[in-house]
Every structure is written in structure tokens, then in C-alpha cells.
Amino acid sequence: MALPIKLNPELDFSEFAQAYARSGFAAVNDVLVTPDARRLHKAASDWAEWNLVALIEGQHRDFVGAEMDRLEPARRAPFDQLVLREAQSGFGYLFENVPLYDAGMRERLTNAVFKAAFELTRSAAFIEMGRALTGDDAITFADCQLTRYRPGHFLTRHDDGVEGKNRSAAFVLNLTRDWCADYGGVLTLLDEAGDVRAGLTPAFNRLTLFKVPQPHLVSVVSPFAKGARYAITGWFRRGEEPAL
Numbered sequence: 001m002a003l004p005i006k007l008n009p010e011l012d013f014s015e016f017a018q019a020y021a022r023s024g025f026a027a028v029n030d031v032l033v034t035p036d037a038r039r040l041h042k043a044a045s046d047w048a049e050w051n052l053v054a055l056i057e058g059q060h061r062d063f064v065g066a067e068m069d070r071l072e073p074a075r076r077a078p079f080d081q082l083v084l085r086e087a088q089s090g091f092g093y094l095f096e097n098v099p100l101y102d103a104g105m106r107e108r109l110t111n112a113v114f115k116a117a118f119e120l121t122r123s124a125a126f127i128e129m130g131r132a133l134t135g136d137d138a139i140t141f142a143d144c145q146l147t148r149y150r151p152g153h154f155l156t157r158h159d160d161g162v163e164g165k166n167r168s169a170a171f172v173l174n175l176t177r178d179w180c181a182d183y184g185g186v187l188t189l190l191d192e193a194g195d196v197r198a199g200l201t202p203a204f205n206r207l208t209l210f211k212v213p214q215p216h217l218v219s220v221v222s223p224f225a226k227g228a229r230y231a232i233t234g235w236f237r238r239g240e241e242p243a244l
């Protein structure tokens, strides 16, 4: 069992709650105790068993990331074409993940640090933080995944509103180091006209929270990005937690 991963006890959420109420989003720096954020970043950057997830012909698909990396270019190209076609036609994505919530709930997380991160998102302190930041006392639980975006990965415009999921707010606990906007992977919030309301460049140990539904995207990671964009992304949800 790894040590727990803890929220920074020095944070006062009230000023962020005001920003959230005013603009529908807020960014909280240093959200985790720093050594815990470092531990999580190290576990993610050492991890070799990522799923590659993509939307293909309207279906969510999961692949073994390491196997996809080993494909010869001629065999990989048709896959990439399908992924790009999806993005052209409206909604598409390509990135890697560890399904923290789905695997955690089934007790299938093998990595002790990821398990500690899952436990954090199950804790009363985490749900309390969601309530305090959003002002939504109806929040009862959170679900999430760990994600890695490498060059060429993206998530096109969508609003996170899914019938029956009761999502109050989306959160992105960013764990990316040594990044800048030029590298892409920017969480981009849009207005109704499609103009950019806010661009949140990946930053280590920063939590971004935004109201659902709200149009947003993760910009494509550039070919010259160094390293990868790591984040735990998920939702604070209302009501009864669905059975597995």
C-alpha cells in the first residue's frame, strides 16, 4: 500500500469559488501536497501499460498503447486515417489513459500510487473540495481517469453534457512538467461563437474546474513537444452513484 495522496491543507477555496461562480471556471495552483504530486507524476511517467483510446466510426475504442507504438508505419497509417476522419467530421479523440475509476472500483489497479490517487478521489475531502469550489452541495461522488497526451494526441470540441451522468463540473488535475503553450495540449474553453474564452496551459499540480455543459477541447500536442501531458481528468457528479 502506497502512502496516501493528499490535498494541500493550506488552500482556501473561497476565492476560487467566487471566480467559478462568476465565469464558470477556476484554476487552483498547488492543489496537492507537493511531494505527493511529484510521486504521482513519477508513477505516471514510469508507467508502461497505457491504453490508447480513440473514437473510430463513432465508437469508443481501446488499444494496448505499447502494441500500437510497435506497429510498422504502413500498418499504423490506416488507423491514423480513421482517427483523423473522425476529428474532421466533428468529434474525435486520440490519447492514452489508465481508467482510474473503472479499474479502482473493480479493485483492479495494480499500481499502488495510482490506487492512492483513486482513493483521494473517493475521499470526503475531495468531494468537499468539489462542493466548496462549485457551490453545488448536491455533488456526491467523482469519477476520473489518468491521461497521457503525446505528440499528435488531441480531444476535439465537446461539452461533457451526457444524459443521465449528472455531471456538475469537470476537473483536470494537471501533472505536466516543463511545458509551454507552444507544445499544445491546452485545455481550451470556448464561447457560443467558438471563440476562445480561456486557454489553460498544462501546469504541474494545478486543478482546473469548469461547469458542465460548456464547450471545450484539448488542442493537439505539437510534434516538437518534449515529454508528455499528464493529468487526472474527471467529473464531480450529483445523485446516487450507479452500480458497477
Ligand SMILES: O=C(O)CCC(=O)C(=O)O
Binding pocket: 147, 155, 160, 172, 186, 187, 216, 217, 218, 231, 233
Ligand atoms: O484533459 C483535459 O484538459 C480535459 C479532458 C476532457 O475534456 C474530457 O476528458 O472530457
Ligand SMILES: [Fe+2]
Binding pocket: 158, 159, 160, 170, 216
Ligand atoms: Fe471534456
